[in-house]
Amino acid sequence: MEEIMSKRTRQFFGLFSAVAAYYIIHEGAHLxxxxxxxxxxxxxxxxxxxxxxxxxxxxNDTQLGIFxxxxxxxxxxxAYGLVAAADxxxxxxxxxxxxxxxxxxxxxxxxxxxxxxILYGFFGGGDMNGIALLVPERVARICFxxxxxxxxxxxxxxxxxxxxxxxx
Numbered sequence: 001m002e003e004i005m006s007k008r009t010r011q012f013f014g015l016f017s018a019v020a021a022y023y024i025i026h027e028g029a030h031l032x033x034x035x036x037x038x039x040x041x042x043x044x045x046x047x048x049x050x051x052x053x054x055x056x057x058x059x060n061d062t063q064l065g066i067f068x069x070x071x072x073x074x075x076x077x078x079a080y081g082l083v084a085a086a087d088x089x090x091x092x093x094x095x096x097x098x099x100x101x102x103x104x105x106x107x108x109x110x111x112x113x114x115x116x117x118i119l120y121g122f123f124g125g126g127d128m129n130g131i132a133l134l135v136p137e138r139v140a141r142i143c144f145x146x147x148x149x150x151x152x153x154x155x156x157x158x159x160x161x162x163x164x165x166x167x168x
Contacts, residue, residue: 029074068130079108
């Protein structure tokens with residue numbers, strides 16, 4: 001079956017896997033923290049995404065800041081785990097699995113640093129609103145910008161060459 005699966009189909013499944021994994025890990029971290037501190041309200045489903053809603057009035061600034069930061073922390077921890085496991089992943093026989101892990105790794109490495117350093121300014125604060133309760137917004141943007149550059153280099157120097165070799 002996998003031999004007849006086209007490159008485009010593997011890319012589609014990889015992209016779908018990346019979106020699903022990102023939401024599960026990022027929003028899952030928000031959910032676990034909100035449940036842990038007793039402020040979980042509901043899960044809001046919006047188009048392709050979802051958002052964890054909390055009783056923010058029951059949270060102090062530090063709790064709200066941590067709530068907003070844990071999603072990015074979870075995706076970055078996952079990213080570095082996937083980077084560490086890249087050699088093993090690339091040994092897998094399944095091209096579909098490798099394609100999925102490739103796109104998941106890209107999403108985990110780049111999504112939050114890109115959003116929190118640049119894109120949030122165009123689409124609304126989201127997590128940055130809470131993170132700015134912990135550190136000044138400018139400092140957070142710079143830190144996430146540095147992470148974006150570092151993670152981009154990790155992708156270009158480590159991940160891309162390994163996956164290219166494994167697919168050739």
